[in-house]
Amino acid sequence: MFERVTIRTALAATFCAALIGSAALEAAAAGDVEAGKTIAKKHCVVCHGPEGMSGTADVPHLAGQHAGYIMTALQGYRDGARASDFMVAMTVAVGALSDEDMANVAAYYDSLTPFAQVAAQAAKSGAPPEEEDPFAAVRAMTEACAGCHGEDGNSDQPGSPGLAGQRAEYLVDALNAYKTGARKHDMMQAFVEPLSTAEIEEIAFYYAVMKPVAAATPMIGDSFAGRAPAAACAVCHGEDGNAEDPKTPRLAGLDSEYLAAAIVAYQDGTRDHSVMRDVVAALDKTEIANMSAFYAAKAPRALPVLKPLTTKEWAEKCNRCHGPGGKSTDPRFPILAGQSQSYLIKTLKHYHGGQRGDPMMFAMSFAMNEADILKLAAYYARSAAQ
Ligand code: HEC
Ligand code: HEC
Ligand code: HEC
Ligand code: HEC
Incomplete structure (x- = not known):
């Protein structure tokens, strides 16, 4: 990519x-x-x-x-x-x-x-x-998404995750999970169903290069109390919720209500993921709310900006051998x-x-x-x- x-x-x-x-x-x-x-x-x-x-x-x-x-x-x-x-x-x-x-x-x-x-x-x-804006097509495709995920990929809706600055690899997995039903959510599934593999990759990349800001939505728990239990999650999600691994989502700055719902979804299996199911199995309601608030309050880190190549930029590489x-x-x-x-x-x-x-x-x-x-x-x- x-x-x-x-x-x-x-x-x-x-x-x-x-x-x-x-x-x-x-x-x-x-x-x-x-x-x-x-x-x-x-x-x-x-x-x-x-x-x-x-x-x-x-x-x-x-x-x-x-x-x-x-x-x-x-x-x-x-x-x-x-x-x-x-x-x-x-x-x-x-x-x-x-x-x-x-x-x-x-x-x-x-x-x-x-x-x-x-x-x-x-x-x-x-x-x-020839189109010069590498995102021209994807902008049209994501018009319907902005209402919940924000124009700039930062959601201001309680319950909706921000997508800006989330890694493309993770977003591809997330969208495919809706498609296959590993992640049960009728509305998101309906949005993703008609998308091709190429479109999913483009959408993921489009959001990945956006700059994330912390959600300004209401906090559902006590972020200070969430600090201690969150230590168990740092190995994968990072001390401050900014994960390094491309398949592990960044939690920092996401809406707290969404984070809590995601943890519950892993617990009850509506989101099928064996690793996450096991690590959150023992958490109770209060811990979930507090940990969600802890991560929501952390500053999200933007990814290094990686722009896709335009057709023209690609063609310049190819034309070195294949001629103008x-x-x-x-x-x-x-x-x-x-x-x-x-x-x-x-x-x-x-x-x-x-x-x-x-x-x-x-x-x-x-x-x-x-x-x-x-x-x-x-x-x-x-x-x-x-
Ligand atoms: C009506 C509101 C709404 C619209 C419109 C919408 N979404 Fe969502 N989206 C949600 C909600 C709510 C969730 C969380 C669902 C869940 O619990 O799995 C979500 C989850 C996601 C996720 C998973 C994020 C994560 O951190 O795992 C992605 C990716 C996503 N949406 C992309 C899109 C795209 C692309 C579109 C447009 C084609 C879109 N959404 C349209 C509300 C919406
Ligand atoms: C072994 C690594 C690992 C550990 C430990 C771990 N996670 Fe995760 N976490 C993941 C992976 C991988 C995903 C993506 C799963 C998926 O695709 O649904 C994830 C997803 C999540 C999500 C969904 C985020 C989103 O945008 O939808 C939340 C919330 C979460 N983890 C919270 C936690 C909490 C809280 C803990 C500690 C109790 C924890 N995780 C421990 C690897 C881990
Ligand atoms: C370093 C030189 C070089 C570069 C750069 C290069 N190509 Fe090629 N390309 C070749 C050679 C040599 C062949 C013939 C190889 C073979 O026989 O399979 C070829 C074959 C092809 C073919 C097959 C043509 C046919 O008639 O079967 C296509 C298509 C192609 N290249 C597209 C591209 C594109 C697109 C790019 C840029 C992303 C590119 N090439 C960059 C050297 C290059
Ligand atoms: C039954 C159909 C068929 C016949 C008959 C046929 N071809 Fe092909 N030819 C193809 C297909 C299909 C390809 C593309 C194969 C590929 O993807 O490499 C091809 C590819 C080629 C290529 C590669 C072109 C390129 O741009 O890389 C050459 C050269 C070629 N054929 C020459 C011939 C010649 C000369 C004959 C007669 C002796 C011939 N073909 C007979 C179907 C055929």
Whole structure:
């Protein structure tokens, strides 16, 4: 979700790829276009379309792609370097081809009107403007949440938790718990039900970067009396309720009524969590109220600000290899501009999940979440026109 990958890793891998790929690049450069056309008509058009423009989701366009890259890809399917359950179609298709056939068919596809150009023509009507606010979509999604959780993520409603500055990892767990019913709350479940995994991650991140302030709601207990029993909780939640572990919520500054209700929910199982159930099992009503007041009175600490990358910031990283707007001119790096969007999504997920093993692209895609993948695929699918 955050940028964790060093550029050095990626660059070291570039160097290796340059060495490995060079034989294929040379062979492809010597391919015979006419001979390649015959092979393509016989073996490839059924999936990759006439003129190398695929009409099928998940099947990439090949028209104008670098011959060297195509050659490397074909050898990858043949030798198993690029193989998995998802790619059997290609492994079968290349089975009958010799190295010479591959070079010829690669040269043929390279010679066709590039898909980037075809896409640019099609998009003349005007590509949608690129969004610069990484939270633009999430703001719309969370409009309904503000009434209870506050515009700035700090709740002023007794019984509603503040979300600002709570760690994204914990918020993702919390939202999913409503979804699965591990945390029983009809209203929150109804809110979360329609959200996709990507939307949940975005919402969590959106609140995590907000600045928390202590709830100004009425205290339900005696914060001084809550101090002693709270010592048992410090190991996980911190002395002052500011937890370090990303899966453990910050208690400091949350509304006291909410905290007490949460503890009772662990006790009676409406919130299913074995660790919390055991640690709060023996607490009585007064202790619960006092400990809740103790944590509510503590100052919440903001998380170090981690901003998500905008599509533009992501693309700057990618374009170092894939060329401006993904219009690569280097045969080692595939052209992305105008490539089929569903193919790009599928492929980035394969790199991310390790099903398509390429050390460079694994490193690049490792830090992406699903929302990043969708945004980047959309960007490259239409970047041909820009
Ligand atoms: C049965 C359908 C099918 C046939 C026939 C087929 N392909 Fe493919 N091709 C695919 C699919 C699906 C993918 C995407 C696989 C993946 O995710 O790696 C693909 C991927 C490719 C790629 C990788 C492109 C990229 O951008 O990385 C190349 C190159 C390719 N095919 C060339 C060919 C050639 C040349 C032929 C004919 C010899 C051929 N294909 C026949 C379905 C097919
Ligand atoms: C009508 C008031 C209301 C609205 C609207 C609302 N919530 Fe909540 N939310 C609550 C209450 C009350 C709880 C505590 C429920 C419980 O006891 O589990 C809660 C709990 C949560 C939690 C768990 C926090 C924690 O510390 O564990 C998250 C995350 C959350 N809401 C997110 C959202 C999001 C995102 C939306 C909008 C899509 C939303 N809520 C809309 C009232 C609301
Ligand atoms: C072993 C570590 C551990 C200890 C000890 C512990 N907690 Fe927790 N606590 C957690 C974790 C993990 C969660 C998140 C559980 C979940 O996802 O529902 C949590 C959640 C909570 C919540 C819910 C906060 C929210 O935003 O919804 C409250 C309240 C809480 N703990 C209070 C306490 C109190 C009071 C004690 C001491 C009696 C205590 N905890 C001891 C790990 C711990
Ligand atoms: C250090 C160089 C480098 C960087 C940076 C890089 N890539 Fe790549 N990318 C490659 C190479 C090399 C391949 C071909 C690898 C293979 O054969 O699987 C590739 C393949 C791809 C493919 C598959 C294309 C196809 O036709 O199958 C996609 C999609 C892609 N990259 C997207 C991205 C995105 C998005 C980023 C930025 C987050 C990025 N790349 C950053 C080098 C790079």
